[in-house]
Amino acid sequence: MFNTIADLFNNEHFVHEPHQLYDPIEYTLHLGGKRIRPFLLMTANRMFGGDDSQVRQAAIGIEIFHNFTLLHDDLMDRSPIRRGQPTVYRKWNENTAILSGDTMFALAWKHFLAQPSPRLHQILSCFNQTAIEVCEGQQYDMNFEQADNVTIDDYMMMIRLKTAVLLAGALKIGALYAGAPEADIDHLYQFGIHLGLAFQLQDDLLDSYGDVAQFGKQTGQDIRDNKKTYLFLTALQSAPEPLRLELATLFASTPADSDPKVERVWQIYGQLGIRQQVEQAIQLQFDQALTHLDAVQLPADKKAPLLTLIDTLSGRKK
Amino acid sequence: MFNTIADLFNNEHFVHEPHQLYDPIEYTLHLGGKRIRPFLLMTANRMFGGDDSQVRQAAIGIEIFHNFTLLHDDLMDRSPIRRGQPTVYRKWNENTAILSGDTMFALAWKHFLAQPSPRLHQILSCFNQTAIEVCEGQQYDMNFEQADNVTIDDYMMMIRLKTAVLLAGALKIGALYAGAPEADIDHLYQFGIHLGLAFQLQDDLLDSYGDVAQFGKQTGQDIRDNKKTYLFLTALQSAPEPLRLELATLFASTPADSDPKVERVWQIYGQLGIRQQVEQAIQLQFDQALTHLDAVQLPADKKAPLLTLIDTLSGRKK
Numbered sequence: 001m002f003n004t005i006a007d008l009f010n011n012e013h014f015v016h017e018p019h020q021l022y023d024p025i026e027y028t029l030h031l032g033g034k035r036i037r038p039f040l041l042m043t044a045n046r047m048f049g050g051d052d053s054q055v056r057q058a059a060i061g062i063e064i065f066h067n068f069t070l071l072h073d074d075l076m077d078r079s080p081i082r083r084g085q086p087t088v089y090r091k092w093n094e095n096t097a098i099l100s101g102d103t104m105f106a107l108a109w110k111h112f113l114a115q116p117s118p119r120l121h122q123i124l125s126c127f128n129q130t131a132i133e134v135c136e137g138q139q140y141d142m143n144f145e146q147a148d149n150v151t152i153d154d155y156m157m158m159i160r161l162k163t164a165v166l167l168a169g170a171l172k173i174g175a176l177y178a179g180a181p182e183a184d185i186d187h188l189y190q191f192g193i194h195l196g197l198a199f200q201l202q203d204d205l206l207d208s209y210g211d212v213a214q215f216g217k218q219t220g221q222d223i224r225d226n227k228k229t230y231l232f233l234t235a236l237q238s239a240p241e242p243l244r245l246e247l248a249t250l251f252a253s254t255p256a257d258s259d260p261k262v263e264r265v266w267q268i269y270g271q272l273g274i275r276q277q278v279e280q281a282i283q284l285q286f287d288q289a290l291t292h293l294d295a296v297q298l299p300a301d302k303k304a305p306l307l308t309l310i311d312t313l314s315g316r317k318k
Numbered sequence: 319m320f321n322t323i324a325d326l327f328n329n330e331h332f333v334h335e336p337h338q339l340y341d342p343i344e345y346t347l348h349l350g351g352k353r354i355r356p357f358l359l360m361t362a363n364r365m366f367g368g369d370d371s372q373v374r375q376a377a378i379g380i381e382i383f384h385n386f387t388l389l390h391d392d393l394m395d396r397s398p399i400r401r402g403q404p405t406v407y408r409k410w411n412e413n414t415a416i417l418s419g420d421t422m423f424a425l426a427w428k429h430f431l432a433q434p435s436p437r438l439h440q441i442l443s444c445f446n447q448t449a450i451e452v453c454e455g456q457q458y459d460m461n462f463e464q465a466d467n468v469t470i471d472d473y474m475m476m477i478r479l480k481t482a483v484l485l486a487g488a489l490k491i492g493a494l495y496a497g498a499p500e501a502d503i504d505h506l507y508q509f510g511i512h513l514g515l516a517f518q519l520q521d522d523l524l525d526s527y528g529d530v531a532q533f534g535k536q537t538g539q540d541i542r543d544n545k546k547t548y549l550f551l552t553a554l555q556s557a558p559e560p561l562r563l564e565l566a567t568l569f570a571s572t573p574a575d576s577d578p579k580v581e582r583v584w585q586i587y588g589q590l591g592i593r594q595q596v597e598q599a600i601q602l603q604f605d606q607a608l609t610h611l612d613a614v615q616l617p618a619d620k621k622a623p624l625l626t627l628i629d630t631l632s633g634r635k636k
Contacts (some may be wrong), residue, residue: 021457072420076413095394095460098416102390103453105423109446113439121431121438128427135421139339142413 005035005042008060014107024088024100025107028067031083037062037170044174044188047302054115055177058123061111062170065127068104069134069166071097076142105131119176126176130169137162144228148248152233156197164196184296191292191306198285198313204229205278208266220262226251230281231274238272286314323353323360323377330378332425342406342418343425346385349401355380355488362492362506365620372433373495376441379429380488383445386422387452387484389415394460423449437494444494448487455480462546466566470551474515482514502614509610509624516603516631522547523596526584538580544569548599549592556590604632 009029016022038059045055073079074087075097081087089097108127117123140158144150171192175185207222208231222229232251239247247268255261269275289310293303327347334340356377363373391397392405393415399405407415426445435441458476462468489510493503525540526549540547550569557565565586573579587593607628611621628634 018454018457018461020461021454072416076416098390098394099453099457099460102420102423103450105420106446106449106453109427109442110450113443113446124427124442125431128424128431131424132421132428135417135424136336136339139336139417142417143336143338 005039005059006032008035008038008056008063012060020092020096021100021103024071024092024096025104027091028071028088028100028104029064031085033063033067033083035063037066037166040167040170040192041174043305044171044180045178046174047296047298047306048175048178048180048184050174050178054117055174057111057115058173058177061108061115062127062166062173064104064111065108065131066166068101068108069138071101071104073138075101076138115177117177119179123173123176126169126172130165133161133165137165150228150233152230152237155228155230155233159197159200160193163200164193167196167199168192181297184298187292187295191289191296194285194289194292195310195313198282198289201230201278201282201285202313204231205275205282207231208269209275220258220266223251223262223265224254224258226254231269231278234277234281235269235272235274238274238277239268243268243271283314286310323357326353326356326374326378326381338414339418339421342389342410342414343422345409346389346406346418346422347382349403351381351385351401353381355384355484358485358488358510359492361623362489362498363496364492365614365616365624366493366496366498366502368492368496372435373492375429375433376491376495379426379433380445380484380491382422382429383426383449384484386419386426387456389419389422391456393419394456433495435495437497441491441494444487444490448483451479451483455483465546468546468551470548470555473546473548473551477515477518478511481518482511485514485517486510499615502616505610505613509607509614512603512607512610513628513631516600516607519548519596519600519603520631522549523593523600525549526587527593538576538584541569541580541583542572542576544572549587549596552595552599553587553590553592556592556595557586561586561589601632604628 012029014022014026014029041059041062042052042055046052070082071088074082075089075094079087080090085091087097088100092100109124112124112127137158137160140154141162144154144158168189169192171188172185175188180188204222207229208220222231228251232247235247236244247265250261250265253261290307293306293310296303330347332340332344332347359377359380360370360373364370388400389406392400393407393412397405398408403409405415406418410418427442430442430445455476455478458472459480462472462476486507487510489506490503493506498506522540525547526538540549546569550565553565554562565583568579568583571579608625611624611628614621
């Protein structure tokens with residue numbers, strides 16, 4: 001689906017002196033990825049009659065920003081692997097990860113500033129507000145690791161900031177470049193928010209119920225890491241005592257052999273019907289996304305790419 | 319001199335949720351400092367007839383950016399103290415320093431975007447180019463710690479990027495807000511570059527020859543840290559063998575008691591007349607700054623604040 005978007009970075013290079021600063025940037029930006037944010041930005045622009053050349057630099061900019069957040073997040077979370085390759089702080093070192101990340105944030109701005117628009121001030125303000133919210137989301141994520149009273153509402157607020165606003169912002173920025181009407185932009189933004197929430201909940205679900213052949217996941221890693229995902233928080237809310245206490249205790253433990261713990265958590269999840277509850281929550285987000293897409297004042301054929309995206313991701317069509 | 323500028327942050331607060339993210343920002347931005355970058359930005363704006371209210375947000379923005387670079391540099395350099403207080407990574411932790419720093423970079427943009435100007439695109443591009451160069455300068459600084467073939471030219475290039483371009487950028491941005499002519503802006507920028515180089519060379523000099531009563535320095539800390547400062551590089555260039563080898567060997571050693579090492583280096587510096595050489599180099603930078611200030615097409619009274627700044631800093635007047 002994202003083939004033309006993937007090409008965006010194939011001819012884009014970030015080789016510059018000092019190479020100790022730019023090598024990790026070039027490495028990070030050529031690790032691949034689905035390039036969904038540039039896809040959303042360009043798609044929103046096309047929907048309202050914009051030409052790809054009008055948003056090419058902005059599309060690159062938003063992907064650089066996204067990769068900057070991954071780079072710093074991987075350092076903060078001590079994640080050794082990203083897209084099957086060592087993360088920057090592991091391949092180089094922590095200082096390189098900090099400074100190359102900072103530089104990527106600035107490079108994202110450089111690309112946005114290189115893309116003219118009569119609405120540039122609004123576009124840059126949207127980008128910047130999004131950037132601030134993504135930082136806030138990452139902080140809440142780190143806070144929640146230490147907290148033992150995280151609610152489902154807290155969690156939804158966190159993933160909205162950490163994940164959803166950037167998808168929504170990409171759509172809004174693309175539509176702004178095309179000169180779309182304000183009401184349509186607002187609906188597209190809300191579409192992006194619900195899409196992003198659905199994405200993150202799906203990601204949570206895959207950790208326990210992913211198709212291993214398709215996604216290479218279903219490792220129960222979130223359970224081993226005691227991550228307070230949507231699954232865990234839903235289970236905690238649904239479980240009667242003493243199951244609730246057992247679950248909380250399991251998520252406070254880090255046994256050397258974590259397999260029995262994962263098996264027991266999965267048993268509890270099964271007993272409580274967590275998979276079904278989370279699947280419903282995901283479909284609810286997709287439905288809300290579709291409601292906002294419906295409200296956009298454009299003919300159906302213009303909305304087809306986003307509709308196809310939802311259908312594919314929601315598993316309604318494959 | 320900077321009293322009115324110091325007030326800039328007295329009524330400006332950054333208290334927001336999540337407080338774990340914003341507390342370190344509020345802390346950092348109220349640690350004080352000379353606020354020289356806002357001073358330069360506002361002074362350049364006034365010189366060309368601008369009103370302070372036209373640049374207030376930009377002046378705050380540039381100081382936030384500067385403090386963001388200090389925050390991340392302190393983490394990368396493992397500096398425990400800044401302005402007599404614990405640095406953010408010591409008072410909180412490394413992740414807080416990374417993420418609060420990232421957020422400060424975004425907040426700097428927020429303030430710039432809040433300050434309207436018909437030249438905003440040029441202003442933001444200047445700010446961003448400056449930010450990229452400051453990152454490059456920090457990378458060169460870290461590279462040079464590991465290198466044993468750093469030349470004086472390399473060093474001047476590094477401090478131009480790490481320190482001087484931000485002073486120059488502050489002046490350029492202030493002048494852009496006031497609608498100054500391009501030729502004058504160029505001279506003001508070059509004034510800022512030479513001012514910044516003089517600043518950094520003075521800072522290097524103070525480490526060995528500072529007035530302890532006035533600056534609370536003269537610790538020889540750069541020598542203990544084996545920092546390749548302008549003093550060391552000048553000494554290395556001036557020293558005949560075997561003095562050159564001795565100096566290089568001293569700067570490759572880290573004795574438990576570093577006092578004898580510092581004393582010996584000072585002895586060598588004295589023998590080679592390093593203090594005088596560096597003082598001459600500083601005056602040369604101040605002279606070049608003044609040449610560019612002279613070339614600005616404004617009446618003398620408009621240039622008086624920058625002239626006073628140079629006179630004070632260069633010790634020609636006190």
